[in-house]
Every structure is written in C-alpha cells, then in structure tokens.
Amino acid sequence: MFPTKTILLRILFTFLTYIHGTLCLWPMPSNLNAGSSLLRLSPEFSIVVDVQDAPSDLTQAVQRATTYIQQDKLQRLVVGRGATDAQSIAKAPGLSKLTLSLTGKRPTQSISTEAISLLEDRSESYSLTVPADGSSATLTADSTLGLFRGLTTFGQLWYQYQNTIYAVQTPLTIENDTPAFPYRGFMLDTSRNFFPVSDILRTMDAMSWVKTDTHSWPLFIESHPELSAEGAYTSDSQYSQADIQNITSYAAEEIDTPSHTGSISFSHPELVACSDASPWSTFASEPPAGQLRLASPAGIDLATSIFSSAASIFPSKYISTGGDELNANCYDDDAETQAELKASGQTLEEALDTFVQATQSTLTKVGKIPIISEEMVLDYNLTLSNDTIAIVWISSQDVPSVVQRGFRVILGASDFLFLVLNVGLQDCGGGEWVGDDIANSWCDPFKTWQKIYSFDPFANLTSEQTKLIVGGMTLLWTEQSDPSNLDPIVWPRAAAAAEVFWTGAQLPTGTPLNSSEALPRLHDARYRFVQRGVKAIALQPQWCALRPGACDLNA
Amino acid sequence: MFPTKTILLRILFTFLTYIHGTLCLWPMPSNLNAGSSLLRLSPEFSIVVDVQDAPSDLTQAVQRATTYIQQDKLQRLVVGRGATDAQSIAKAPGLSKLTLSLTGKRPTQSISTEAISLLEDRSESYSLTVPADGSSATLTADSTLGLFRGLTTFGQLWYQYQNTIYAVQTPLTIENDTPAFPYRGFMLDTSRNFFPVSDILRTMDAMSWVKTDTHSWPLFIESHPELSAEGAYTSDSQYSQADIQNITSYAAEEIDTPSHTGSISFSHPELVACSDASPWSTFASEPPAGQLRLASPAGIDLATSIFSSAASIFPSKYISTGGDELNANCYDDDAETQAELKASGQTLEEALDTFVQATQSTLTKVGKIPIISEEMVLDYNLTLSNDTIAIVWISSQDVPSVVQRGFRVILGASDFLFLVLNVGLQDCGGGEWVGDDIANSWCDPFKTWQKIYSFDPFANLTSEQTKLIVGGMTLLWTEQSDPSNLDPIVWPRAAAAAEVFWTGAQLPTGTPLNSSEALPRLHDARYRFVQRGVKAIALQPQWCALRPGACDLNA
CATH class of the missing domain: 3.30.379.10 (Chitobiase/beta-hexosaminidase domain 2-like)
Structure with missing residues (x-):
C-alpha cells in the first residue's frame, strides 16, 4: 500500500509543481x-x-x-x-x-x-x-x-x-x-516622517514591477520656499525642486488643505488657526493642531498660490487638494476666523465652499482635474465640478453614497487598503503611537495581504455605478514608519492591491481571485523583489514557500 | 493674557526639555x-x-x-x-x-x-x-x-x-x-527562515547596547553533519561550526526535542514518527509534521549524541532541550512507537520520562544545566533535576504553577514577550501565515512596546516565589520574518523588555516604570540604533520625537 500511495503523492506533487511553474506572474x-x-x-x-x-x-x-x-x-x-x-x-x-x-x-x-x-x-x-x-x-x-x-x-x-x-x-x-482600472496607485506620506529621495525612487520602481503608480506629498514649492525652509525637520529633510521633478515624472500629487496644515505656521503663523492649540485632540485628529484660515482672503491667496505653483511643477493631470478631517472646533474658537465670517456674512460651510471653489478653479483653469477627500462630498454642501474625483478613505461602506452623487471614485478605504501600522489616534494593528494612551483602535486589525486581496471594488454598486470607479490605491501614513521599515510595511501587501486593480475580479481561468491560488505566485513575486533589493517580508517559512499548498490548513 | 501664557508655556517647555536631557539612558x-x-x-x-x-x-x-x-x-x-x-x-x-x-x-x-x-x-x-x-x-x-x-x-x-x-x-x-535579573535574553528562531551570520551578529551587538544576551537555534553539529546537510534549505543556508563559535561566545542555545524535529527525517527518516503526515494539523502545531521516535533506543541515541556534541560546541552553562508542543496523535498513530512501547511495557509518558532523563543526564554529566519548556513541568509527570530551569512561553498565567513545583523560571510568555508577527497556527497581529485559512488568533494582538513594557515579572507570586524568577526574554519566531524585516520587528520592542529585566519595577526616582516617562528615552535609544545601522522603527512622527509629551493624548 504505502509505496503506491507515496508514488501517487509524488506524481500529484510533480503536477502541482508544474501548475505552480506556469502561473508565476504578478499581477x-x-x-x-x-x-x-x-x-x-x-x-x-x-x-x-x-x-x-x-x-x-x-x-x-x-x-x-x-x-x-x-x-x-x-x-x-x-x-x-x-x-x-x-x-x-x-x-x-x-x-x-x-x-x-x-x-x-x-x-x-x-x-x-x-x-x-x-x-x-x-x-x-x-x-x-x-x-x-x-x-x-x-x-x-x-x-x-x-x-x-x-x-x-x-x-x-x-x-x-x-x-x-x-x-x-x-x-x-x-x-x-489590459488593466481592470486605469488608476492604480500608492500613497506615501512623506510629512510625518521623512524619506530620502532614494527610498521614494526605489518604491516607485517596485510599484512599476506590479504595474502601479505612486503619489506622495512633497514639501518644496518654488514660489513658497519658506514653507519647507521653516516647516521641514532639518534642511536635509526637504525635497528640492530637482528631487520633485525626479520623483513626479509618473506621479500624481496631493497638498492637503485646509486641515493638516499646522506646519504652515512655521512660516506664516498669521494664516493658521488653532496653531499648536491644547489639548490638540479637541482641535485636530493628530498633533500638532493647526488649520489654514480658510475664511481669510490671505489664507485663500496662499492656498491658490501654492496650487498654482504645484500645477506647474507636477506634470500629472490630477492634483489632490485634500480636504480630510476638517475640525470645526478649530475655527469656532478662532477669533480671526469668526471675525472674517461675520464681516462676509458667511457660515463656515459657505466659507469652505468659497475656499474650495477658489483652489479648484485655480487647478481647472490650467487643465488639472482636482481630487478631493470623500468628506468634501458627503459632509458639506459644496459646489464641485463634475469631473472631480473623490478619494474614499474612511470606509469602503461610503463608496455607494459618493457615486450616488455622481462623482468618480478612487478607492483607498482604511478597512482594506491602509498599509499603516498606525493612523490617526489609534492603531491599525501595530499599537498606539500617541503618548500616554492605551485606547482601542478605529482601524484595527492589521490589514493582511489576504484582507487586501479580498477587496471587491464593486461591492454594493449597481453596474451603472461601477463605471464611476476609476481605480484604487494603498496608502502608507507614516506615524510609525520611516526608511527603517518602509519596504517590509509596504511589500508584498501593496502587490496584493496591485493585482486586484489590474487583473480585476477573475483570473484568466474564470476563477475568482483567491488567496490560495495567489500565495505561490505572491511568494515568487516577493522573492524576486528581494533579489532586486526591496526588503519585502516573507509570507511563510521557506519550507512552505518551496512546497505550494503544503502549509495550507487542510494539507 | 496671551503673551504671558505663551511665555509660561515656553518656560515649561524649556524645563521639560531639560528634564528630557537628563534621562536618556536605556535601560x-x-x-x-x-x-x-x-x-x-x-x-x-x-x-x-x-x-x-x-x-x-x-x-x-x-x-x-x-x-x-x-x-x-x-x-x-x-x-x-x-x-x-x-x-x-x-x-x-x-x-x-x-x-x-x-x-x-x-x-x-x-x-x-x-x-x-x-x-x-x-x-x-x-x-x-x-x-x-x-x-x-x-x-x-x-x-x-x-x-x-x-x-x-x-x-x-x-x-x-x-x-x-x-x-x-x-x-x-x-x-x-546592577541588573534586577541575571538572565535577560532574546531568542531568534533560525529554522523557519534563514538568517545569515551577519544578521545574527548585528542583532547580538544591538542586544548588548541594551545589556541583553541572545540565544538562537543553530543547525550544524559536527558529529552529525548530515542533519544540516540534508535538512537545510540550501548549502548556503546552514551555519558552519566556525559560524557557531563566532555566534555562541555569549549565547545560550536550544535544540528542541522530541517535537519540532521533522527536519531530521531528511537524514534519518527511520527515526521520525508521522513524518510529513497529512493533515499536518492533526499531528503537529505547524507543518511539516514529524517527531523524533522517543521510545526508540536509536532515537534516544541520536538525541543524546546531538546534545553531547552540542555541549562541547556551546560554551554556555545552559542548554535548552525544548519539549514544547509534543503531539500525542503522532505517536498514537506510529506503528514503530507503539511496538516499542509494547515491548518495553511503558506508557508514552513513561517513555518520555526515559527520553528526557537520558538527554538531561547527558548534559548534567558534563556540567550543563538543562532548560526545558513549561509543558515538561506542567503536563507530564517527569523526573527532572532540581536545578532545571523552565521557560514559561505559553502564558504568564502559568508562572505560579511552575514555581510552585520548585523550578526556576525564565519568562518568555506569549502574552507579553513574543515579538512575532505570526506564530503557531494563527497570527499575533500580523495576519495568518498558514495557507487557505482565515482563523482567529491565539496570541492576538500585536505585542506593542507599551504592552511589553507593562510586563510584571512578579505578578501573582509570593515574595518567596519571586526568588525563582531568573529573568526573561523576548522571542522571535520567524514564520513571517527573515533578513528583510528582522530589525524593524525586533526593535525597539526588545529594548522595552531589556529595561524591564535590567531596571526592575522602579525608576531610580522610585516611580514605577511607565511608558509616558519611557517614551522620550526610547526615542533617543531608537535614533541611536538607527545611527549605528540597526533599522529600529520610528515610534512617532519626528515632530513628536522632538517635543517630549506634545503628542500625549492630553497634551
């Protein structure tokens, strides 16, 4: 009995190896x-x-x-x-x-x-x-x-x-x-911790290996060198215009406004409301507090001037103006903003509308298409041009509401596509980064490659609505990431998303994407990344990587 | 009002900076x-x-x-x-x-x-x-x-x-x-994925910076070169005796028996029960299945011969013989083991006792002190010498039961001290590594540095019992770790444990260890690690690292 069984197992194994051999492309x-x-x-x-x-x-x-x-x-x-x-x-x-x-x-x-x-x-x-x-x-x-x-x-x-x-x-x-979606991206947050240009270029190379593009937040704007001169951690920790041209030849870019702009206070303290206000958690989702005074003509001027300058630096047709996590307390407590609102007779929401229209028209005038954060569509009554694209980042549950309003969507939802160890106030599986706190997590648990790979871009949409989904991206917010762990945090998880957005719902065989089929191919992609100098993490002990299926639960 | 408040804040800030400056030692x-x-x-x-x-x-x-x-x-x-x-x-x-x-x-x-x-x-x-x-x-x-x-x-x-x-x-x-505990260790699993000697030496150097030693599982035993020649992933993926002498000058070592020995089947198939048996989850806690035939005289001979050889290679007084995760199904289904038990008239537990006594006396005869896994004390009725040290790895809740039996304890409990992303069948916060499975976690969530830092080595012990605690260690099992992510997985979390076991319960001021006080010092230690080429992760955005306390929840 036993020898025969062994021979049969060997034949099956050889067959599996052959199958394995034929499929190692990613995506x-x-x-x-x-x-x-x-x-x-x-x-x-x-x-x-x-x-x-x-x-x-x-x-x-x-x-x-x-x-x-x-x-x-x-x-x-x-x-x-x-x-x-x-x-x-x-x-x-x-x-x-x-x-x-x-x-x-x-x-x-x-x-x-x-x-x-x-x-x-x-x-x-x-x-x-x-x-x-x-x-x-x-x-x-x-x-x-x-x-x-x-x-x-x-x-x-x-x-x-x-x-x-x-x-x-x-x-x-x-x-x-042909890719299932034209937009397949990766966002690297270069503001919370700094990444040298070499790290960004290596990441962009690696993204291209899985047919994905990259975008990031750069700091140096020629028309406003004071922003980075004062706001950067050190003079070594800022990107030059040459760096950015080096980086942005393929990339779309984001400059977040009017929230998350506390660092502008280093150079333009008079334009920032609730700058470094305490307790920061009342005025911002992360320290330091600080939002651009959106009701102030000078605030609007600075923002439009930054976007005008950015539009000339970034070759991409798409520029993100942000708009996430606007904190009303910050403006409610700000005497200058309240005075401006009183003078103009506007509510805060109306002032926000004026601000957003100003920044967006700055972009559309020079042929750029604005990308905004989902809150700008869902939480406020704003006038937005029809070709605006919204990033849905809070939850994939929000996608139907955004497409119902007729806007195109880039998927970057925290419940599937956040690569962070930590984001916002609480951890995404990597532990708390805010000091003196042991709060629970809003985006727990850690997003595994299997979880990312299970993402359905068309969930809860009608077939008409699916046409508004232009693609998706993974995002790395860098509360606890910097050059020390960039590669292992991103890879191979971002590759899982790359296949979802390139290959689409089905493999060429008609089988739906599934992590059992994917695992041997992802091992292959991962080991190739390592050979090319990108420190992607191991998905299993090497014993398993050499024996497809042998470490499946029911093997 | 405002200027005065600002000045006061500046003074307070200067004072905090000064305090910060005086305390940056770790441990x-x-x-x-x-x-x-x-x-x-x-x-x-x-x-x-x-x-x-x-x-x-x-x-x-x-x-x-x-x-x-x-x-x-x-x-x-x-x-x-x-x-x-x-x-x-x-x-x-x-x-x-x-x-x-x-x-x-x-x-x-x-x-x-x-x-x-x-x-x-x-x-x-x-x-x-x-x-x-x-x-x-x-x-x-x-x-x-x-x-x-x-x-x-x-x-x-x-x-x-x-x-x-x-x-x-x-x-x-x-x-x-003076350290609070004489034993302060780190375990690196070099069997699941391979680490070059340079990675191990860099890790040992880094451990010494926080006054901690290292131990690991090496593969090459001179008396039995076939074990690594056949069991290693490739001929490049094994340690030479010179490597080991290089590595072990400070380290204690472990060779796990009789479970977790499936790789012996590559060279000695006749000595391994349930080798590669299917489904592996019935016969082992991890694939591949395989346990040394503990009831077989030849199995005992191989084990004692390995330990005898190991005793001469490893200079440490302490050698761990393992003993974790013994799977009874493996022996119950093994005709050879059952025949041996029948012939000797022993139960499996009695045969285990014979096996353990044989390996331990091999060590004690040459002046070594055996370290064993907690199950050998708690789950079986074995004859163990009084100076045996037990590693409590399953749960810190098991410590009182082990010390009640009079054994000394090394703390390495999974609920506080496992650095793994993944271990055993399920994830510790990093996601499932077993293929084709989405099970929950037995050691979730990820062990943050704050969690590790909150560990109390003396929890639930009488003051007499505390004398049996010789120290503790962090452990890195490497289902999803290899040279790509070694540094960021280990650091600075292992440093948190290093301070618990060196400094003890209190700071010199009498204040209990607490993560708020520790954070600025741990930032300092982490940035110094990075300067020395060890890729420890960032704990916060750099803005926070430069402003102690400013990113506390209530700042």
Missing part, C-alpha cells in the same frame, strides 16, 4: 496561454526596439528590463531550487531576441507622457508572445506605456539555475492584457 | 545622580584600561565603545537638534579620559567567560563617574562584564552638534548599577 494578466516547455535565454539575448524615434524613457526601460533579467538570479521556488530542471535546461532552445513594436494606432509619445494622460485616454494594454522553439519573442502595444507594462511581464518569466537563465512556461501568449 | 540604571552641565569630548579623548593583563575581548569592547562615541553622530532629539546648545558647548570643559579599572574582588576573566558563568555567580554591576569639570571619568566594576555594561552606559551619553561631541547631563554618578 496575473487578464488572459494567458502558457505551455510547460523550458526555454533558455541565449547569451546573445537582446531586446530590439523596433520603434521609430523611440523616446529615451522607453530605451531606459528596456535597459532596466535587461538588467533585471540578467541580474535577478532568482532560483525557482521548488524543492531543489531548480536542480530538477538541470537536464531539461541543457536541452532547451535558446531565445536570442525580444522585439518591441507599436501598432501605430496612437502617436509615439514617451512613457511619462502616456502615464499622465487623462485616465479615460490612457492605454496600457500589450500583447506578448514567447515561442518555445527559440524564435523571436514579440511585444506589441498601442503605446509606449503598454510596452513598459509588457516588459514588466516579460521580466517575471525568468529564473536562474547555476549560470543559466531560463523560463518554464513557454510557449506563452498574452493578448491585449 | 535606566538602578540608581543615578545627574546634573545639567554640558561637557565636550576632547579631541584627545581616550579610554584607558587600567587592568593588568586585560583580556582581548575587553580591549575590543573598548575599541567598539570608542567607535560608537566618535561615529554615532546623534543629534539631540530637541527642536533645533542641538542648535540651542551651541553657545554652551563652546564654553564647556573638555573630557579627555575615561579610566577603566577592576576592584580586584574577582579574578580577572574575559567578558565571554564571565557572561557564561552560572547565573548566581554572574557579576554585571559597575560604577561610573563623569565629572562636569573635565577631570577624568572613571568606570569600575568587579568583573570585565561589569565594565562592558558600564561602557554601554557611557556610550549613550554623547550627542553631536556640528563637529562637537558632547554630553548634557554631567556631573553624572552611577553607583553599583
């Missing part, structure tokens, strides 16, 4: 046809760009893809780490060329230009063919951004055993792999 | 007398070792302390990062010498010899005087280990502003600072 393409033949990368392998006047960022992307393929040196996550492939590798055909070409349906533009086009105009789809016989592989797309996405997929095919680089899933055909 | 010494004068480190500063035939590890410790003092370059955690000290620094006296000497009460031995002496013989106390006038500082102790602890304290006094290194809390006198 999973929307369609896929993969064989099980091995293909070596020829020593003469090169990527040929068959694009007239290829933009320089496409050439750079090709160079980077080549470097990853050559230097990833990822051994397969199977028992023996590829040793069982050795004989097949020796006999496998060699691939010497991948040719990139454009379909000609769109004018040739740089990747960075494509990446900041309007969401509805963005083209990221690509088709990739990798024959099993060693004949040339081809990658075609309508746009350079599509080629960039396809290069990312191609780069995930390769493993190394001893000195040979090889793929295990050829022939491979992917036709018009 | 806090058992007694302390500190002034508020600034003292510069003279460019000619040197540490003079006034010890005849100074052991080489003392000389190395002095070199390392000198390097930290010169290279920490930690700016004070105050607004301006020391800019307000500039004038006082210029006028401050310069310190040019710290003299180390021994009292002569003990023979001069190396630090590593002192560190592995019996807990009851260990001497770690030291006295440190740093005058404010620039005259020589002195450090005295009964042992080189005491001098090492004192050097660590001295190294925490120094900040840098521009090119000057200075202390802000002189004159300083510490008299016979």
Whole structure:
C-alpha cells in the first residue's frame, strides 16, 4: 500500500509543481496561454526596439528590463531550487531576441507622457508572445506605456539555475492584457516622517514591477520656499525642486488643505488657526493642531498660490487638494476666523465652499482635474465640478453614497487598503503611537495581504455605478514608519492591491481571485523583489514557500 | 493674557526639555545622580584600561565603545537638534579620559567567560563617574562584564552638534548599577527562515547596547553533519561550526526535542514518527509534521549524541532541550512507537520520562544545566533535576504553577514577550501565515512596546516565589520574518523588555516604570540604533520625537 500511495503523492506533487511553474506572474494578466516547455535565454539575448524615434524613457526601460533579467538570479521556488530542471535546461532552445513594436494606432509619445494622460485616454494594454522553439519573442502595444507594462511581464518569466537563465512556461501568449482600472496607485506620506529621495525612487520602481503608480506629498514649492525652509525637520529633510521633478515624472500629487496644515505656521503663523492649540485632540485628529484660515482672503491667496505653483511643477493631470478631517472646533474658537465670517456674512460651510471653489478653479483653469477627500462630498454642501474625483478613505461602506452623487471614485478605504501600522489616534494593528494612551483602535486589525486581496471594488454598486470607479490605491501614513521599515510595511501587501486593480475580479481561468491560488505566485513575486533589493517580508517559512499548498490548513 | 501664557508655556517647555536631557539612558540604571552641565569630548579623548593583563575581548569592547562615541553622530532629539546648545558647548570643559579599572574582588576573566558563568555567580554591576569639570571619568566594576555594561552606559551619553561631541547631563554618578535579573535574553528562531551570520551578529551587538544576551537555534553539529546537510534549505543556508563559535561566545542555545524535529527525517527518516503526515494539523502545531521516535533506543541515541556534541560546541552553562508542543496523535498513530512501547511495557509518558532523563543526564554529566519548556513541568509527570530551569512561553498565567513545583523560571510568555508577527497556527497581529485559512488568533494582538513594557515579572507570586524568577526574554519566531524585516520587528520592542529585566519595577526616582516617562528615552535609544545601522522603527512622527509629551493624548 504505502509505496503506491507515496508514488501517487509524488506524481500529484510533480503536477502541482508544474501548475505552480506556469502561473508565476504578478499581477496575473487578464488572459494567458502558457505551455510547460523550458526555454533558455541565449547569451546573445537582446531586446530590439523596433520603434521609430523611440523616446529615451522607453530605451531606459528596456535597459532596466535587461538588467533585471540578467541580474535577478532568482532560483525557482521548488524543492531543489531548480536542480530538477538541470537536464531539461541543457536541452532547451535558446531565445536570442525580444522585439518591441507599436501598432501605430496612437502617436509615439514617451512613457511619462502616456502615464499622465487623462485616465479615460490612457492605454496600457500589450500583447506578448514567447515561442518555445527559440524564435523571436514579440511585444506589441498601442503605446509606449503598454510596452513598459509588457516588459514588466516579460521580466517575471525568468529564473536562474547555476549560470543559466531560463523560463518554464513557454510557449506563452498574452493578448491585449489590459488593466481592470486605469488608476492604480500608492500613497506615501512623506510629512510625518521623512524619506530620502532614494527610498521614494526605489518604491516607485517596485510599484512599476506590479504595474502601479505612486503619489506622495512633497514639501518644496518654488514660489513658497519658506514653507519647507521653516516647516521641514532639518534642511536635509526637504525635497528640492530637482528631487520633485525626479520623483513626479509618473506621479500624481496631493497638498492637503485646509486641515493638516499646522506646519504652515512655521512660516506664516498669521494664516493658521488653532496653531499648536491644547489639548490638540479637541482641535485636530493628530498633533500638532493647526488649520489654514480658510475664511481669510490671505489664507485663500496662499492656498491658490501654492496650487498654482504645484500645477506647474507636477506634470500629472490630477492634483489632490485634500480636504480630510476638517475640525470645526478649530475655527469656532478662532477669533480671526469668526471675525472674517461675520464681516462676509458667511457660515463656515459657505466659507469652505468659497475656499474650495477658489483652489479648484485655480487647478481647472490650467487643465488639472482636482481630487478631493470623500468628506468634501458627503459632509458639506459644496459646489464641485463634475469631473472631480473623490478619494474614499474612511470606509469602503461610503463608496455607494459618493457615486450616488455622481462623482468618480478612487478607492483607498482604511478597512482594506491602509498599509499603516498606525493612523490617526489609534492603531491599525501595530499599537498606539500617541503618548500616554492605551485606547482601542478605529482601524484595527492589521490589514493582511489576504484582507487586501479580498477587496471587491464593486461591492454594493449597481453596474451603472461601477463605471464611476476609476481605480484604487494603498496608502502608507507614516506615524510609525520611516526608511527603517518602509519596504517590509509596504511589500508584498501593496502587490496584493496591485493585482486586484489590474487583473480585476477573475483570473484568466474564470476563477475568482483567491488567496490560495495567489500565495505561490505572491511568494515568487516577493522573492524576486528581494533579489532586486526591496526588503519585502516573507509570507511563510521557506519550507512552505518551496512546497505550494503544503502549509495550507487542510494539507 | 496671551503673551504671558505663551511665555509660561515656553518656560515649561524649556524645563521639560531639560528634564528630557537628563534621562536618556536605556535601560535606566538602578540608581543615578545627574546634573545639567554640558561637557565636550576632547579631541584627545581616550579610554584607558587600567587592568593588568586585560583580556582581548575587553580591549575590543573598548575599541567598539570608542567607535560608537566618535561615529554615532546623534543629534539631540530637541527642536533645533542641538542648535540651542551651541553657545554652551563652546564654553564647556573638555573630557579627555575615561579610566577603566577592576576592584580586584574577582579574578580577572574575559567578558565571554564571565557572561557564561552560572547565573548566581554572574557579576554585571559597575560604577561610573563623569565629572562636569573635565577631570577624568572613571568606570569600575568587579568583573570585565561589569565594565562592558558600564561602557554601554557611557556610550549613550554623547550627542553631536556640528563637529562637537558632547554630553548634557554631567556631573553624572552611577553607583553599583546592577541588573534586577541575571538572565535577560532574546531568542531568534533560525529554522523557519534563514538568517545569515551577519544578521545574527548585528542583532547580538544591538542586544548588548541594551545589556541583553541572545540565544538562537543553530543547525550544524559536527558529529552529525548530515542533519544540516540534508535538512537545510540550501548549502548556503546552514551555519558552519566556525559560524557557531563566532555566534555562541555569549549565547545560550536550544535544540528542541522530541517535537519540532521533522527536519531530521531528511537524514534519518527511520527515526521520525508521522513524518510529513497529512493533515499536518492533526499531528503537529505547524507543518511539516514529524517527531523524533522517543521510545526508540536509536532515537534516544541520536538525541543524546546531538546534545553531547552540542555541549562541547556551546560554551554556555545552559542548554535548552525544548519539549514544547509534543503531539500525542503522532505517536498514537506510529506503528514503530507503539511496538516499542509494547515491548518495553511503558506508557508514552513513561517513555518520555526515559527520553528526557537520558538527554538531561547527558548534559548534567558534563556540567550543563538543562532548560526545558513549561509543558515538561506542567503536563507530564517527569523526573527532572532540581536545578532545571523552565521557560514559561505559553502564558504568564502559568508562572505560579511552575514555581510552585520548585523550578526556576525564565519568562518568555506569549502574552507579553513574543515579538512575532505570526506564530503557531494563527497570527499575533500580523495576519495568518498558514495557507487557505482565515482563523482567529491565539496570541492576538500585536505585542506593542507599551504592552511589553507593562510586563510584571512578579505578578501573582509570593515574595518567596519571586526568588525563582531568573529573568526573561523576548522571542522571535520567524514564520513571517527573515533578513528583510528582522530589525524593524525586533526593535525597539526588545529594548522595552531589556529595561524591564535590567531596571526592575522602579525608576531610580522610585516611580514605577511607565511608558509616558519611557517614551522620550526610547526615542533617543531608537535614533541611536538607527545611527549605528540597526533599522529600529520610528515610534512617532519626528515632530513628536522632538517635543517630549506634545503628542500625549492630553497634551
């Protein structure tokens, strides 16, 4: 009995390993046809760009893809780490060329230009063919951004055993792999703790590996250097304009107003209400208290001037003006604001409307589309232009209410997509950061990758309403994060969200996304991240990572 | 009104900053007398070792302390990062010498010899005087280990502003600072995911900065090279004997038996019951299943041979033989074990007693003291020698039952001291690691530094029973940890435990340990760790770290 059972188990195991081998792309393409033949990368392998006047960022992307393929040196996550492939590798055909070409349906533009086009105009789809016989592989797309996405997929095919680089899933055909949502983002809070440019650039690179973009809060605005000169922790802890141009070539940006602006008091104390007021918890959701005097003409002038300057620095069509966590106590107790309101005969809400209209029209006048926080839609009666996009961050339960009002939505809800260890007053599973307190949590527990992966962007929406969902993002607020733990806090959790928003609800097989199927692929993505110098955390003991399914509860 | 209030607040703030400046040592010494004068480190500063035939590890410790003092370059955690000290620094006296000497009460031995002496013989106390006038500082102790602890304290006094290194809390006198508990440890699980030697050595260095030792599970045993040759993930993922000698000069060690020994089946399949049995959850608390055949003479021989070999490799007087999570199903279903039991006429518990007596007598014969898991005391009727030490790891509630039986205890309870993101079947606040499961947690929530810091080693014990508590340790089981997140998972949480076990229940002022008082000091320790290359996480936004108390809930 036993030997037979053992042999059957081995056959099953080999089969599972084979299945495992065919699926290790992240995010999973929307369609896929993969064989099980091995293909070596020829020593003469090169990527040929068959694009007239290829933009320089496409050439750079090709160079980077080549470097990853050559230097990833990822051994397969199977028992023996590829040793069982050795004989097949020796006999496998060699691939010497991948040719990139454009379909000609769109004018040739740089990747960075494509990446900041309007969401509805963005083209990221690509088709990739990798024959099993060693004949040339081809990658075609309508746009350079599509080629960039396809290069990312191609780069995930390769493993190394001893000195040979090889793929295990050829022939491979992917036709018009297209993201489910045009907006797939990550927000890095660079205000609570500082991150050097190198950390931000590494994070942006890593985001591109899972076909996601990044946005963050930068500090230096040329027209108002005093904001960062006075508000930054030290002169080393601010971003220069060159840094920002370096960072923002792909990114959308946010400058939060009128709340969360206490640091403006370092340079413009006369424009900030309840600056550093005590107890801060009465006047703000986090210390230090301080909100821009929204009813003051000078406050409005500063805000519009900042956004006007930001609009010229940030190439993205989208700029977030914030609007979260406005604290009414702050203005109620502020003599200057009350005097301004009395003089103008406005209520606070009316003054907020004036303020928001001023900042938004500053942006729309120069062709930018404002992104705002969900409270601006749900909690106040404001005049907002129809193309405004609302970020739903408090709870995914709020999505239906926002789309009912006709606004497009970016999903960034704290109950699924917050990567923080800590946020606001209480912990998200990582413990309290406010001193002298042991309160419970409003966003407990820790958002695991499985929880993030289970997020349904269309929950509780009619099919008409789903059209208003432009995408989603994970957010890292940095009460307890800084360069020390950036990578392990973000990865691989942000990759789980990346697949939700690229692949959509179903795998190419028609099966709904599920964490059991995903786990081996996410291991693969994670180990590849580590090879590329991004310190993503281990999801399981390595024994489990090498044996797909063996550490499932019912294995 | 307002200006006056502002001035008063500023005065209060200056006062708080001053208080903050006087207290930034971690762990806090058992007694302390500190002034508020600034003292510069003279460019000619040197540490003079006034010890005849100074052991080489003392000389190395002095070199390392000198390097930290010169290279920490930690700016004070105050607004301006020391800019307000500039004038006082210029006028401050310069310190040019710290003299180390021994009292002569003990023979001069190396630090590593002192560190592995019996807990009851260990001497770690030291006295440190740093005058404010620039005259020589002195450090005295009964042992080189005491001098090492004192050097660590001295190294925490120094900040840098521009090119000057200075202390802000002189004159300083510490008299016979002595740890509350002789055993203060950290356990790193190197079996679930692999850690290179460099990670272990960096962690051991960092542990020494908070006056704590380390122990871990190593893999290579010279008498049984097959255990690691076959059981390791790859040939790169095992420790050589040289590595282990490098690592274990200060450390106690554990080899877990008879459970958690599935990896022995790679080299000795005939000695392992329920090897890789399915479903693993019936036979083990974690995959893969597998327990040493404890009733088999060959199984006992292998275990005693391993411990005999380990005893010669590990210099520590203490070796842990494990004994946690024994699974009876595994043996009940094992035909070989059942046959052995039938042949010997023993019950499983009697066979366990025979097994444990064999391994323990192997150790006691060569002068080692066995450490065991609490289940060996509480769940089975075993013959254990009186000097056995039990690790209480399941719950701090189990401590009274263990000490009632007369055994000494090392505290490592999961409800306070587990650093894991995940352990066993369920998460400790970091999410499930077992595939295909969304079970609740047995050790939820995440153990924050505040929770660890609130641990009372003497809870529910009579004063007579407290004498049996030899100390405690934090434990990192590595289901979801590897080199990617080692530092941020461990630090600064392990430092919180280090102070509980060094300083004891009270601060020198008589105030009980409390996290409000501790937070500014722990910030200081954390920023110093980062300067030394250990990626401890931020506890708060930097704005808060520079303003002690300002981010307290009621500030």
